[in-house]
Amino acid sequence: MEKKWFTISVYSENNVGLLNRISGIFLKRHINIESLNVSKSEIEGVSKFTVVVFTTEDWTRKIVMQIEKQIEVIKAFYHTDEETIYQESALFKIGSHLLFDERQIQNIIKDSHAQIVTVSREFFVLAKTGKREEIEEMYRLLKPYGIMQFVRSGRITVTKAEMKISSLLAAMEK
Structure with a gap:
């Protein structure tokens, strides 16, 4: 599989130690984090991690699945450079x-x-x-x-397509 740039967006609660656990997921797979940014998101009380990696889509998909297993993580997505504005x-x-x-x-x-x-x-x-x-x-x-x-700085990014995180959170609150 071809290596390329991927931006991983992780929406989570803001808890101590989460960054360490997320970076450990990359460490175990020997994948370098090229850029990292953590900030408030568009959703009150939810943080957004933006992680940039240069790897295959298969590895990126596996990493996102591992990240989503963290209890504080609400949802994680990955996108190619063509799918984002950064x-x-x-x-x-x-x-x-x-x-x-x-x-x-x-x-x-x-x-x-x-x-x-x-x-x-x-x-x-x-x-x-x-x-x-x-x-x-x-x-x-x-x-x-x-x-x-x-x-x-680390990369900051928004997707060209609609992110379903707001509707996902609204559904979770019901």
């Missing part, structure tokens, strides 16, 4: 002298649609939101000039 965010800290001394830096900022978040005498911070490839390209372009610090 973004990541990154911050780049760069020496301030480059902003004025290197014309190419200004072109990189403009061409990548990045934003300058703050400027001080010693450094400036750029924010870039986009797909992983766009952030990696900006990193590649800025690296020769010297990046003082770099951080990237």
Whole structure:
């Protein structure tokens, strides 16, 4: 089977230790978590874990079934990149002298649609939101000039198709 990118969405109660148990499911199968984000969901009192993996659909399906066995998990889904709309965010800290001394830096900022978040005498911070490839390209372009610090968020995503989680929860409450 062909490996590709999958986004796993896990809706759960917000309980201590659940993240550890979920990550253990990936560890047992030697599957690396490429990105992880946990946040409030559209449903009051329900958290959403967004996990990105590069593996086969068969392994992804098995992982989702294992995740759903956790008592706090309400429902888990998986989707391909084509089925979702997703973004990541990154911050780049760069020496301030480059902003004025290197014309190419200004072109990189403009061409990548990045934003300058703050400027001080010693450094400036750029924010870039986009797909992983766009952030990696900006990193590649800025690296020769010297990046003082770099951080990237986990993927945030919504599905193109309707998620049945709200109707599922409504049915459970009856």
